[in-house]
Amino acid sequence: MAAAESKGEGNVWFKIFEEGYDSSSKKWCTDKLIANKGKLDIDIPGDIKAGSYFLRTEIVALHGARRVGQCQFYPNCAQLEVTGGGSAVPDGVALPGYYKSDDPAS
DSSP: OEEGGGTTOSSOBOOOOOOOEETTTTEEHHHHHHHTTTOOOOOOOTTBBSEEEEEEEEEEEOTTTTSTTOOEEEEEEEEEEEOSSBOBOOOOBOTTTSOOTTSOOO
16 A cells, blocks of 8 residues: 555555465465455555555466566556544555565565
């Protein structure tokens, strides 16, 4: 997520959710998405400062990642309004720029 006033520029993107392989169910998060027709429910942390935000979702396909530069990124964005009494403004990273071509594929 990133505060909308930032226009998504600079070290403003912070992570609120991540899911990959679930060893107990032996399923990837993408398997859950497919089974649920593309829907995945997540919670916005209750301590986040109220305001307008960009929510960026992303699926990273690693099937070609044995070669540098072959990961496939599938991002989506939505704008949302966070309400409540939180005050947290988490540290962020810049997108693009956070991922490097030699990051491990696992």
